[in-house]
Amino acid sequence: FTWQTGYSPARSIHIDGRAKHMPCTCPRSGSDVQHCQHRFYKQGVYMGFANSSCSFTRFRILDPVPATLWPQIPDKLKQFAMRDIDDLPEMQAQGWACFEDMLDTEWETAPPQKGSYIVFSLRLDMRRIPAGVVKKHVAIALKEEKKRMAQQGKNYIARERKKELKEQVLLRLRSRFLPVPGEFNVLWATDKNEVWFASTQNKMIDLFLEEFLKTFELHLEQLTPYNLAVSMLDEESLIRLDKLEPTQFAPLS
Numbered sequence: 001f002t003w004q005t006g007y008s009p010a011r012s013i014h015i016d017g018r019a020k021h022m023p024c025t026c027p028r029s030g031s032d033v034q035h036c037q038h039r040f041y042k043q044g045v046y047m048g049f050a051n052s053s054c055s056f057t058r059f060r061i062l063d064p065v066p067a068t069l070w071p072q073i074p075d076k077l078k079q080f081a082m083r084d085i086d087d088l089p090e091m092q093a094q095g096w097a098c099f100e101d102m103l104d105t106e107w108e109t110a111p112p113q114k115g116s117y118i119v120f121s122l123r124l125d126m127r128r129i130p131a132g133v134v135k136k137h138v139a140i141a142l143k144e145e146k147k148r149m150a151q152q153g154k155n156y157i158a159r160e161r162k163k164e165l166k167e168q169v170l171l172r173l174r175s176r177f178l179p180v181p182g183e184f185n186v187l188w189a190t191d192k193n194e195v196w197f198a199s200t201q202n203k204m205i206d207l208f209l210e211e212f213l214k215t216f217e218l219h220l221e222q223l224t225p226y227n228l229a230v231s232m233l234d235e236e237s238l239i240r241l242d243k244l245e246p247t248q249f250a251p252l253s
Contacts, residue, residue, distance in 0.1 A: 048121070048185035048198050057205055059195045059220040060231075069216065070190075077112060080215045081105035082123040089174045090127075094207060096215070097123040102183040118188040122197075122208055125179035129170070137173060141165045184208070195220060 048054060082095030082105050098104035099112065099119040112120045145157055145165060185198040186208075197208050209220055221227060229241055 048183065049187060049196075050185070054185075054198055055200045056196050056198045057200055058223040059197065059209075060223055060227075061193045061195065062219045062221050063217075065190075065193070065218065073118060073216075074107060074112060076215050077120055078106065080211065082125070085125055085127075085179055089171055091174065091179075092124070092126045093179070094122065094124045094211060096211070097121045097183065099185060102181065116189065116191045118190060120186050122184045122186060122204075122211060124182040124184070124204075124207070126182070127174055127177050127179045129173050129177050133173065134166075134170065137169045138166050141169050194223070 049056070077096045080095055082097050082102075083093060085093045095105070097120065098107050098109050099121055101109045102121050102123050112118050142157065142162065142165060145161070146155075149155065149157065184204060187196040189195070195212070197205065199205065199208070205222070212218065212220055226241075230238060233241060
């Protein structure tokens with residue numbers, strides 16, 4: 001099918017199981033999305049339908065969607081939008097962002113509604129402090145603590161004190177390491193009650209399900225081959241399906 005973006009009828013995504021290239025629809029750039037510098041951080045993680053190829057997970061909405069929800073979606077996305085932690089000590093933060101620009105959490109670039117689709121992104125920022133850096137600075141803190149205790153005639157550092165010193169080191173290091181941003185596109189086909197999420201990682205899927213439920217109060221079910229079969233087959237066929245044995249294509253080691 002073809003999804004029109006809403007800015008220009010010539011700009012669209014053609015999806016046939018894989019996402020295709022899409023020109024950037026952001027008003028701040030007339031270039032392709034691959035060259036749009038504000039589209040995403042160069043060293044961040046971008047998983048989206050505008051890539052030349054994309055792995056994604058399909059879901060269906062289990063709950064009936066109330067008619068009152070549709071006009072509330074922009075406000076709900078803003079309510080649970082991403083909040084930067086660059087100047088905060090948190091290790092991780094997640095929230096929704098604009099599909100066209102993951103730095104836009106007010107949807108000033110473009111609205112989430114695109115015809116019969118609602119599109120946005122799940123942004124995940126994580127601080128990654130290398131283990132070697134933590135080990136080095138903890139060792140320095142312990143060495144200084146031993147010197148201080150030696151001046152007091154002591155030579156033993158209690159376990160709780162060691163734990164406290166490590167927490168202090170981590171807190172200092174967090175202010176020196178900026179979080180790495182990640183973006184994962186979401187495509188909600190309102191006419192099919194289907195949602196596509198641009199990731200196949202179990203941890204990201206669990207996080208997405210949690211955020212989607214918290215935001216829209218709707219439960220999602222992953223469209224696995226078995227769940228698709230359940231939705232299409234009659235009761236007699238389902239009984240035969242449940243009796244099938246998996247085919248072994250390679251010898252067990």
